[in-house]
Amino acid sequence: MSLRVRFWGTRGSIGVALTSADIRDKLAQALLQASGRMFASYEEAHAYATAELDFSITHTFGGHTPCVELEPGSDEYFVCDMGSGARPLGVHVLAKQAKKPATVNVFMSHVHWDHIMGFPFFGPAYVPGTKIRIHGCHDVLEHAFRLQQAAPCFPVDFSQLAADVEFVQLEPGKAYDVSGVTVKPHLQLHSGDSYGYRFEKNGRVVVYTTDSEHKLEDRHEAESFANFFRDADLVIFDAMYALAEAISVKADWGHSSNIVGVELCQMARAKHLMLFHHEPANDDETLEGLLKEARRFEELTRGDHALKVSAAYDGLEVDL
Amino acid sequence: MTMNVAARRFANALVLHASGRLDQDTCEAFRTDLTGHVDTAVRDRAALVLDLSDLEYVSSAGLRCLLIASRQMKAAKGRISVAQMQPMVAEIFEISHFDMLFDVYPTVPEALAAVSADAAAAYSTR
Numbered sequence: 001m002s003l004r005v006r007f008w009g010t011r012g013s014i015g016v017a018l019t020s021a022d023i024r025d026k027l028a029q030a031l032l033q034a035s036g037r038m039f040a041s042y043e044e045a046h047a048y049a050t051a052e053l054d055f056s057i058t059h060t061f062g063g064h065t066p067c068v069e070l071e072p073g074s075d076e077y078f079v080c081d082m083g084s085g086a087r088p089l090g091v092h093v094l095a096k097q098a099k100k101p102a103t104v105n106v107f108m109s110h111v112h113w114d115h116i117m118g119f120p121f122f123g124p125a126y127v128p129g130t131k132i133r134i135h136g137c138h139d140v141l142e143h144a145f146r147l148q149q150a151a152p153c154f155p156v157d158f159s160q161l162a163a164d165v166e167f168v169q170l171e172p173g174k175a176y177d178v179s180g181v182t183v184k185p186h187l188q189l190h191s192g193d194s195y196g197y198r199f200e201k202n203g204r205v206v207v208y209t210t211d212s213e214h215k216l217e218d219r220h221e222a223e224s225f226a227n228f229f230r231d232a233d234l235v236i237f238d239a240m241y242a243l244a245e246a247i248s249v250k251a252d253w254g255h256s257s258n259i260v261g262v263e264l265c266q267m268a269r270a271k272h273l274m275l276f277h278h279e280p281a282n283d284d285e286t287l288e289g290l291l292k293e294a295r296r297f298e299e300l301t302r303g304d305h306a307l308k309v310s311a312a313y314d315g316l317e318v319d320l
Numbered sequence: 321m322t323m324n325v326a327a328r329r330f331a332n333a334l335v336l337h338a339s340g341r342l343d344q345d346t347c348e349a350f351r352t353d354l355t356g357h358v359d360t361a362v363r364d365r366a367a368l369v370l371d372l373s374d375l376e377y378v379s380s381a382g383l384r385c386l387l388i389a390s391r392q393m394k395a396a397k398g399r400i401s402v403a404q405m406q407p408m409v410a411e412i413f414e415i416s417h418f419d420m421l422f423d424v425y426p427t428v429p430e431a432l433a434a435v436s437a438d439a440a441a442a443y444s445t446r
Binding site: 217219222242247260294300301 | 384421
């Protein structure tokens with residue numbers, strides 16, 4: 001059975017949206033590149049845009065903050081973080097459930113605002129009979145979720161939610177069976193700590209590791225993460241900055257880079273690196289540039305193991 | 321795999337010739353070496369030029385060592401530059417955006433000419 005990963009929110013820190021100027025710019029660039037071509041139908045134009053134009057012209061990496069769904073082939077939902085991407089996820093869950101209450105297992109990297117802000121807008125939380133189990137390693141987990149819905153910050157208090165919400169405390173380094181999926185949290189370097197999760201089901205492995213800074217000259221740290229990522233089919237990795245930025249002006253900000261993502265995945269012999277938690281100040285062209293640079297770095301430094309490198313965008317689905 | 325660093329003085333510039341692979345295995349020893357040379361350059365008010373013509377590879381851990389040296393030099397109002405990188409190392413510098421943090425020169429003489437005419441002249445008569 002395959003494991004599907006669906007990205008509902010991929011941006012870090014704060015949500016962003018394309019402006020009308022951004023859309024005009026993409027259209028103008030597309031028209032320029034298509035100059036002189038004739039398209040007999042929408043399908044023909046669509047095929048041209050898909051095959052010929054850069055991703056940053058035809059798409060956007062999107063603007064919702066972190067929320068990633070894992071579909072392991074069970075009736076229950078598995079979700080990493082509750083950033084603003086949790087709102088469209090909630091719409092999806094409600095439509096799929098067709099009025100049947102859902103069971104949703106949430107795994108929290110940490111409780112900084114961008115990772116919890118979608119929960120008050122997560123539709124299933126307002127449906128009686130819904131079970132939401134919020135897993136995490138922080139002892140302030142429940143406090144943070146209740147606090148963001150307390151007056152005067154939000155009109156609906158946490159106590160008014162219709163769903164049965166349970167907070168489940170996990171310990172880093174310990175493996176848990178959550179409804180047939182093996183889940184192992186791992187402590188990461190971030191302000192107030194963060195935790196990555198390694199998910200295993202039917203021989204497929206997904207690692208969700210965001211808001212995590214790495215200092216690879218520390219051999220112990222590097223090996224610890226390489227073991228955490230070991231042979232993963234997919235590593236969803238905090239690649240907020242270019243390396244120079246991550247270790248100079250933004251050192252100790254708790255984030256990592258595309259280059260360190262490639263190095264750690266190579267050490268771990270992981271199969272697919274997914275750049276994630278995009279810097280909100282970066283436009284689509286810049287993000288595509290960071291992806292191309294990561295792919296080139298992988299090519300330059302490849303040994304006997306090839307690593308696929310992609311960049312996550314809102315709406316992306318990956319089947320493993 | 322080892323990293324070797326050889327230092328030579330040309331007027332008011334100290335040229336460090338680095339050879340080998342600068343990665344997780346070698347960065348700690350390299351950093352210790354480099355720190356000593358940075359101290360010397362700061363004490364003598366000399367500019368530091370890193371001759372990377374025989375550097376085969378640099379990883380993120382290695383780049384961090386270079387950045388630490390750059391910070392030390394800049395804190396002492398000193399000057400640090402890199403020169404003569406092999407194509408692969410030059411590309412890694414670009415990919416990691418390190419070319420925005422360092423003054424990069426195609427050759428050692430060009431790096432020395434940017435320091436002073438005396439340094440360039442001393443190098444040409446070596």
